[in-house]
Structures are given as structure tokens and as C-alpha cells.
Amino acid sequence: MNTYRAILQYSGTDYKGFQKQNSGVPTIQNTLEDVLKKISSGKELKTIGSGRTDTGVHANYQVIKISMNFNIPARGLKKAINDLLPPAIRIKDLSECEDTFHPIHHAINKEYRYRFTFSQYLDPSLNKYCTNIFGDLDIKLMQDFCKLYVGTHDFINYQTMGTDVESTIREIKSCEINPCNLHSMMSNTTKEVFELRIVGTGFLKQMVRLIMGALFEAGKGRVDSNAIKSSLLGGELKNRLGPVAPPQGLVLYYVKYPDI
Numbered sequence: 001m002n003t004y005r006a007i008l009q010y011s012g013t014d015y016k017g018f019q020k021q022n023s024g025v026p027t028i029q030n031t032l033e034d035v036l037k038k039i040s041s042g043k044e045l046k047t048i049g050s051g052r053t054d055t056g057v058h059a060n061y062q063v064i065k066i067s068m069n070f071n072i073p074a075r076g077l078k079k080a081i082n083d084l085l086p087p088a089i090r091i092k093d094l095s096e097c098e099d100t101f102h103p104i105h106h107a108i109n110k111e112y113r114y115r116f117t118f119s120q121y122l123d124p125s126l127n128k129y130c131t132n133i134f135g136d137l138d139i140k141l142m143q144d145f146c147k148l149y150v151g152t153h154d155f156i157n158y159q160t161m162g163t164d165v166e167s168t169i170r171e172i173k174s175c176e177i178n179p180c181n182l183h184s185m186m187s188n189t190t191k192e193v194f195e196l197r198i199v200g201t202g203f204l205k206q207m208v209r210l211i212m213g214a215l216f217e218a219g220k221g222r223v224d225s226n227a228i229k230s231s232l233l234g235g236e237l238k239n240r241l242g243p244v245a246p247p248q249g250l251v252l253y254y255v256k257y258p259d260i
Helices: 028-039 074-084 139-149 181-185 207-219 225-231
Strands: 002-010 045-049 058-068 089-096 109-117 151-154 169-179 194-200 250-256
Touching: 002 028, 002 074, 028 045, 028 058, 028 074, 028 089, 074 089, 109 207, 139 169, 139 194, 139 207, 139 225, 169 207, 194 207, 207 225, 207 250
Parallel strands: 058 250
Antiparallel strands: 002 058, 002 089, 045 058, 109 194, 109 250, 151 169, 169 194
């Protein structure tokens, strides 16, 4: 088998997440593998992604391992894939790699970004890539509360069911909210756009969206710092501090490896 490492970028709006599902279901992985089957004339192949993204979630840097029983130079494979992919999905980079490379196990950390505003009006060109929260948000308070998530904690209260895990303990390297440069693109939006940037060694299912949901509740004055601290103590599952934040604001922004 020939093995390649690809960096995939996509808009997830019209897809049922990244993960491969039954034939005919529009997922990112299904679409990529359908293209690879055409290129290889149906020969044996396999793809592994660095992580799952949910329906409507985007990626700037999804790392894929492609294993194919088909010999083609990396440069030619990249062009062939991009020629057949729909416009919402693109290969940014593709190179040959060792068969031992694993996009999940070899990742050092991942960075997600979540873009949001609390505007009376959101430019329609951005409503698939930014979440608009109705009502005022205390951004300064949300920025302060972000610091509570940094460190090693039990995130049992920040996951949804669907994927079995050995442990719900995860390490967050950084978590902050800053103004986002999307604001310069918007002529009609009445409020500034902000971006949650969170880096961790690993994430549970919908963990980032649940953190964002809790921070939205904090920004509305419904959650205080003690509630967040308590939610990170672990033990039995407690009531969540907020709903799962909508998917369209979330981007898998970067995955770091020892060699790239």
C-alpha cells in the first residue's frame, strides 16, 4: 500500500460531519473516498482523519492519512483529487508518508476556533461561518472565565454520548476570546465578531461546543465562576451549564505534529 498525508480544508455546511457513514450519506470522508475510488479505478484504499467534526462544522486543517493500493506521485494525486472534489472541499497539501504515521495518535495538540457575535443583524454572507447570539454578552467576563478551563481537568460535563472513551480527563493548553478579523469583512453587522481559540491535547465529543455554550450562559449572567469550577471537578455527570453551541461557528483550525 502507498501512504500519503494530506491536509484537508472544507466548509461543512452541506455535509453530515466528517466521519464515514453508509454509502450515499454526504460526509467529508465519504466524498473523499468516492473521489479516491475513481482515481484508483476501485482499488483497495483507506483513509483516517485526525478527528471527527460534526454536521455543519468546518475545518482549516484536517489531517488525513490515505492508504492506497495504487501508485501515483503525491503531486499528481493532489491535483487529481482537487479536480474531482466539490468546491467546498480542498486538499491544501499532500505528501508521501510512512505507513506508521497515525493522524490521531501522533498529534501533539489540536486548535479549535469558534466565531460568534451578538448582533441585531448578521451579514448573510457569514451566517454559515459565525454564530449570532441574541442579547448582550459580557465579553470581559467570558474572557476571564476562559482561564478556568486551562489546565488538566475532568470534562465529563463537557461531552455528548456517542464515542466510548477510557477517560474524560483532558489537558487544555490555552483558552481565550479575542476580536476576530472577520469584522473587517462585514459592512452590515452591528456588533464586533469574536473568536474563542482553544488548544488542547485532545477533546471529547462536542466538548468545544459545550464549553462555548457554558461561556455564552456566563456572558448572559446566568453562570458564575464557581459553577464552572464545580463543573470541572469530575465525579458523576451533573447538569450542563449551557446547551451545545450551534455548529456553524466552529472550525478545526490546526493539528500539530512533531515534524510539522
